[in-house]
Amino acid sequence: PMAAPAAGPPPVLRIVAECGRSRARAGELRLPHGTVPCPVFMPVGTRGTAKGLTAAQLAALGCRICLGNTFHLGTRPGPELVRRSGGLHGFMDWPHNLLTDSGGFQMVSLLELSEVSEEGVLFQPPHGGDPVLLSPERAMEIQNALGADIVMQLDDVVSSTTTGPRLEEAMLRSVRWLDRCVAAHARPQQQRLFAIVQGGTEPELRLRCLRAMTQRAVSGFAIGGLSGGEAKARFWRAVKLCTEHLPRDKPRYLMGVGYATDLVVCVALGCDMFDCVFPTRTARFGSALVPWGSLQLKNQKFAKDFRPIDADCGCPTCQRHSRAYLHALLRCNTAALHLLTLHNVAYQMKLMGSIRDSILRQRFPEFVREFMAAMYGGRGGPPAWAREALESVGITLG
Amino acid sequence: MATAGGARPPAPGDDGRRGAARVARVPRLLRVPVRRRGARMRLKLLGAGRLGSLAGLGRGGAGALALPGCLLYTRAGAAPHLTHDTLREVRGVPGVAHVALPALAEIHDVLEEYKEGAAKFMGMPDAVLYCSLHDPVTPCPSGYNTNKELQGSVMFGAIEGGDILEERLRSARETAKRPVGGFLLDGFQGSAMAKETKLKLIASVTAELPEDKPRIIHGVGKPDEVLECIERGVDIFESFFPFQVTERGCALVFSYDCHPAPEATVLPQNGIQDLEKNGAQEDQEEVSKADPEMTPFEISLKDKKYHDDFGPLLEGCSCYCCQRHTRAYVHHLLVTNELLAGVLLMMHNFQHYFGFFSAVRDALRDSKLDQLKELIFRQALQGPASTALRH
Numbered sequence: 165p166m167a168a169p170a171a172g173p174p175p176v177l178r179i180v181a182e183c184g185r186s187r188a189r190a191g192e193l194r195l196p197h198g199t200v201p202c203p204v205f206m207p208v209g210t211r212g213t214a215k216g217l218t219a220a221q222l223a224a225l226g227c228r229i230c231l232g233n234t235f236h237l238g239t240r241p242g243p244e245l246v247r248r249s250g251g252l253h254g255f256m257d258w259p260h261n262l263l264t265d266s267g268g269f270q271m272v273s274l275l276e277l278s279e280v281s282e283e284g285v286l287f288q289p290p291h292g293g294d295p296v297l298l299s300p301e302r303a304m305e306i307q308n309a310l311g312a313d314i315v316m317q318l319d320d321v322v323s324s325t326t327t328g329p330r331l332e333e334a335m336l337r338s339v340r341w342l343d344r345c346v347a348a349h350a351r352p353q354q355q356r357l358f359a360i361v362q363g364g365t366e367p368e369l370r371l372r373c374l375r376a377m378t379q380r381a382v383s384g385f386a387i388g389g390l391s392g393g394e395a396k397a398r399f400w401r402a403v404k405l406c407t408e409h410l411p412r413d414k415p416r417y418l419m420g421v422g423y424a425t426d427l428v429v430c431v432a433l434g435c436d437m438f439d440c441v442f443p444t445r446t447a448r449f450g451s452a453l454v455p456w457g458s459l460q461l462k463n464q465k466f467a468k469d470f471r472p473i474d475a476d477c478g479c480p481t482c483q484r485h486s487r488a489y490l491h492a493l494l495r496c497n498t499a500a501l502h503l504l505t506l507h508n509v510a511y512q513m514k515l516m517g518s519i520r521d522s523i524l525r526q527r528f529p530e531f532v533r534e535f536m537a538a539m540y541g542g543r544g545g546p547p548a549w550a551r552e553a554l555e556s557v558g559i560t561l562g
Numbered sequence: 563m564a565t566a567g568g569a570r571p572p573a574p575g576d577d578g579r580r581g582a583a584r585v586a587r588v589p590r591l592l593r594v595p596v597r598r599r600g601a602r603m604r605l606k607l608l609g610a611g612r613l614g615s616l617a618g619l620g621r622g623g624a625g626a627l628a629l630p631g632c633l634l635y636t637r638a639g640a641a642p643h644l645t646h647d648t649l650r651e652v653r654g655v656p657g658v659a660h661v662a663l664p665a666l667a668e669i670h671d672v673l674e675e676y677k678e679g680a681a682k683f684m685g686m687p688d689a690v691l692y693c694s695l696h697d698p699v700t701p702c703p704s705g706y707n708t709n710k711e712l713q714g715s716v717m718f719g720a721i722e723g724g725d726i727l728e729e730r731l732r733s734a735r736e737t738a739k740r741p742v743g744g745f746l747l748d749g750f751q752g753s754a755m756a757k758e759t760k761l762k763l764i765a766s767v768t769a770e771l772p773e774d775k776p777r778i779i780h781g782v783g784k785p786d787e788v789l790e791c792i793e794r795g796v797d798i799f800e801s802f803f804p805f806q807v808t809e810r811g812c813a814l815v816f817s818y819d820c821h822p823a824p825e826a827t828v829l830p831q832n833g834i835q836d837l838e839k840n841g842a843q844e845d846q847e848e849v850s851k852a853d854p855e856m857t858p859f860e861i862s863l864k865d866k867k868y869h870d871d872f873g874p875l876l877e878g879c880s881c882y883c884c885q886r887h888t889r890a891y892v893h894h895l896l897v898t899n900e901l902l903a904g905v906l907l908m909m910h911n912f913q914h915y916f917g918f919f920s921a922v923r924d925a926l927r928d929s930k931l932d933q934l935k936e937l938i939f940r941q942a943l944q945g946p947a948s949t950a951l952r953h
Contacts, residue, residue, distance in 0.1 A: 467669075502643070
């Protein structure tokens with residue numbers, strides 16, 4: 165009998181349990197730098213550092229995959245230098261997994277400085293120098309040099325509130341760019357390529373994009389173009405439409421989602437992977453995340469509050485320090501920012517761990533109810549969009 | 563408060579009791595919490611110079627500080643940039659932490675309500691704390707007024723007198739008569755005094771002090787100045803200097819190894835490598851352009867030349883940063899304004915500085931202080947490239 169043709173890289177996702185009511189799944193991502201339990205939240209380390217945390221601290225919190233950004237690293241220090249440092253893993257001394265995004269999102273956030281054409285995105289680097297063309301081929305080249313375990317296609321990103329012909333153009337171009345990325349990807353065995361589904365919040369466009377992209381041989385699918393300023397009612401429906409049409413056996417990565425409520429709801433809708441700057445960024449503003457919201461520790465009311473941020477949190481910050489001390493330290497020592505970053509990452513890890521655990525034990529709907537009660541109990545109940553989204557997958561809140 | 567900042571000469575007509583008055587009004591000058599019964603601070607000298615230790619520190623009396631040594635510089639009780647777990651990765655952290663009074667004064671009412679002491683509030687319940695009147699990095703705090711005495715603390719007497727020998731001697735003699743736990747050589751911070759005057763005064767002052775009590779000096783941090791003070795009878799220093807180095811994006815790379823391995827003399831060294839890259843003259847100019855505060859004991863990682871330098875901050879250094887990261891990485895972090903730069907540099911700079919003090923103690927023990935002095939002073943003049951010794 166003939167040998168089978170060379171297979172693509174092995175499948176990333178192994179599903180271990182599925183919620184009997186909603187679309188939530190619990191499983192593992194099998195990646196070159198180890199296994200990652202999912203659903204998973206990935207902290208963002210934009211420029212090759214998880215902000216003020218050392219790689220050792222981040223790993224000690226249980227993080228097994230985090231993000232680097234191609235646009236920023238591609239300009240400074242540049243892919244060649246990172247390659248010579250042993251790739252992004254070597255550069256950061258990060259022994260676990262990495263995911264790099266393609267730089268596409270910066271098109272939206274640095275809009276005045278960029279120009280999109282079929283060729284690619286022409287950037288004016290914010291720190292001076294000649295305009296730089298980020299094409300699908302160049303995005304793959306940079307990501308191949310950075311060496312992350314998961315790499316993202318270059319997509320034509322528009323803001324999530326865009327409507328009209330530009331939205332359709334961007335969606336169709338993203339499909340063409342996906343094909344160019346697949347063709348240009350020089351290291352398919354070491355690095356898993358994910359597609360990014362676009363189409364804004366227009367169901368018809370999303371559907372066309374889904375149908376086209378799911379025909380391509382990629383290792384996973386991201387849901388992009390959301391989590392901007394769009395209405396939450398449109399947001400969740402777009403997410404749900406995607407999970408409906410994405411293959412069961414490949415991971416679904418919802419980009420830019422990181423608020424606790426959004427994570428819980430979108431797991432219910434069938435997403436496996438998330439990233440967001442929110443937890444780490446808000447820490448640097450003195451804000452600590454807790455199951456009932458957040459504490460703005462710069463606020464004078466915490467000056468004499470001798471309790472830890474969260475008595476039930478096992479993170480190093482909560483084990484040792486009080487809100488009052490953090491309040492005082494915030495005034496004069498960056499160590500305070502790192503302590504809060506530690507706590508917020510720990511909070512996210514714990515949340516995802518609890519979510520996953522509840523799915524494994526077939527009590528995810530109960531978990532969702534408990535979560536919502538803790539978060540919104542005193543405040544008149546969860547937001548309407550969350551309620552509707554959960555109900556649409558069979559989870560009713562009290 | 564009479565001991566604020568630089569010392570003033572006494573007013574005319576002063577009858578010499580100023581020293582006594584100062585001591586009585588200086589209860590806040592060393593906070594080494596000591597249980598009232600039992601444990602007592604004591605200085606043990608081992609005979610080689612003032613090599614020894616300060617034992618019996620802290621609540622249980624188990625804390626100790628090797629001498630000559632330095633304190634751990636903190637800002638509001640935490641090492642700058644470092645959480646407890648990152649500080650734990652630094653080797654040789656001294657057993658006494660230094661907190662500046664302004665930080666505590668700011669939270670005075672909070673501490674009153676907390677009732678369980680500053681050390682516990684700051685997350686180090688078992689630490690031994692030294693509280694100085696000023697933060698050595700920001701020496702002119704806004705005014706505050708507190709008359710509270712801290713119970714159960716050991717007091718150090720401040721020796722004042724400006725740059726006038728007579729006044730210094732008087733202050734030293736008067737303070738030496740008091741039942742203080744140790745002595746603070748105050749008013750030697752900054753560059754107001756000529757160096758020779760400063761050194762002469764320090765030597766004269768310590769000559770008046772009992773051998774069996776520790777002497778601490780504020781505001782002295784550079785390795786060459788530390789050695790000069792140690793030779794003149796000073797035991798304890800602050801560690802704000804590695805923090806200042808960190809804040810300007812620099813790494814300490816001076817050698818304090820008096821016992822290089824024989825083969826090391828033929829191997830290229832950190833400084834020499836750098837010079838070969840750029841030419842010695844350019845290097846010195848770039849270095850001085852970088853930051854006027856920069857000393858010959860450090861390199862400036864912001865410099866473009868480190869952009870693709872894949873060596874550690876300092877060859878042979880065993881700190882967290884040098885074991886895992888490169889100059890290129892730290893350069894990148896600095897250039898992109900990443901917070902991690904401060905974390906990694908602080909870890910390296912503290913460990914290197916504490917290692918220097920350990921080397922001083924070893925040199926005293928092995929009667930090699932002169933070699934160490936020669937090594938340090940050579941680098942003070944010419945920078946780390948001047949050494950042919952591998953660190």
